[in-house]
Amino acid sequence: MKVALASDHGGINIKNEIADLMKEMGIEFEDFGCDCATSVDYPDYAQPVAEKVAAGEFDRGILICGTGIGMSIAANKVKGIRAALVHDVFSAEATRAHNNSNVLTMGERVVGPGLARMIAKVWLTTEFEGGRHENRINKIANLEQ
Secondary structure, X not given: OEEEEEEOHHHHHHHHHHHXXXXXXXXXXXXXXXXXXXXXXXXXXXXXXXXHHHOOOOOEEEEEEOOOHHHHHHHOOXXXXXXXEOOOHHHHHHHHHOOOOXXXXXXXXXXXXXXXXXXHHHHHHOOOOOOHHHHHHHHHHHHOO
């Protein structure tokens, strides 16, 4: 698995935690920024990650900002992206198993580093169940036409 990772200034600490987690798990990833504490615009980081995932250059993406909301909205503007804003472990598992989400977004001001690591680990290791959920994913894709 290959993961694209990015944050804005409000998500750097959690982004670094997730990078450490992926290193520990042996997951290949690329960090698309940001690496500064000064204010930046989250769409500038959501867009390249979402586009790389949509193009198949990366299997999944993880985006972090202050709340996760802005990153989620921006990433979901890219055709083929199913970004899920997650702040609990159950939703992390469900969005992979049922929604086949390909981008995870979280908010550093909402979840702490320990919970963020648990969410990311579950999201990275849960497979899509397919079956009855496949039809629903196809209906979502049809909305993009």
